[in-house]
Amino acid sequence: MKMSTLNINSNSILQQQRGAAAVEFALVIIPLLLIVAGIIEFGRTFWYYDALAKSTRDAARYVSNTRVSPVVGVNDTIKDNAKLMVVNAVNAAKVPSFATGNVSVVCDPVDCIAPNYVTVSITGYTIPIGGWIPIIFYTGTKSWVARPAPATTMRYMQ
Numbered sequence: 001m002k003m004s005t006l007n008i009n010s011n012s013i014l015q016q017q018r019g020a021a022a023v024e025f026a027l028v029i030i031p032l033l034l035i036v037a038g039i040i041e042f043g044r045t046f047w048y049y050d051a052l053a054k055s056t057r058d059a060a061r062y063v064s065n066t067r068v069s070p071v072v073g074v075n076d077t078i079k080d081n082a083k084l085m086v087v088n089a090v091n092a093a094k095v096p097s098f099a100t101g102n103v104s105v106v107c108d109p110v111d112c113i114a115p116n117y118v119t120v121s122i123t124g125y126t127i128p129i130g131g132w133i134p135i136i137f138y139t140g141t142k143s144w145v146a147r148p149a150p151a152t153t154m155r156y157m158q
Contacts, residue, residue, distance in 0.1 A: 041129050045144060048127050051093035053150040055086040056103075060120040060152040063105060073113040074156070079105040082120055096128060107156075114158070121151030 059082040063074055083103040090098045102125040107115035126143035 045127055045129050048093070048095045049146055049150065051090055051095055052122050052125070052146070053152075055089035055093075056120045056122060056150050056152040058089060059083070059085045059103075059105070060118055060154040063118045063120065064154040064156050073111075074105070074107055074115060074118060075112070086120065086122075098125060108153075115156045117153050118156050119151060119153040122146070122149050125149075 062085055063078055063082045082105050083100045086103045087098060087100050102122055104119075104121045104123045106119045106121070108117040108119070109115060126145050128143050130142045
């Protein structure tokens with residue numbers, strides 16, 4: 001008789017433990033999923049920033065290279081080609097809502113006839129975050145303005 005009482009008690013204890021484990025799992029999984037989603041969002045944001053920085057570097061190298069621009073100085077065609085180069089590289093990295101108006105090509109001195117330095121920079125672009133986490137940002141996506149903005153300055157090769 002003692003043996004059957006022992007079996008009944010052990011089975012009910014195991015069933016109670018299984019229920020407690022399910023409750024603990026339900027309580028722990030929500031914060032863990034939020035942490036994973038945050039890591040994914042920040043990783044995606046840094047991916048976008050890196051794509052912007054690399055594209056400005058490539059465009060600045062293009063503008064400053066004398067083999068590409070054999071004329072003295074930097075004309076509007078070279079600036080437009082550099083801007084298009086940045087937009088194409090950024091779009092290839094799947095950065096959302098990026099346009100040619102977000103790219104600036106500036107010479108030092110400003111006249112661009114005989115520049116010493118050429119700067120290609122990203123202006124007025126905010127990186128959207130929170131698009132993949134509607135639980136946290138239920139009012140829509142937020143944006144992050146990269147500070148400092150991605151920019152590259154290179155010496156003009158004369």
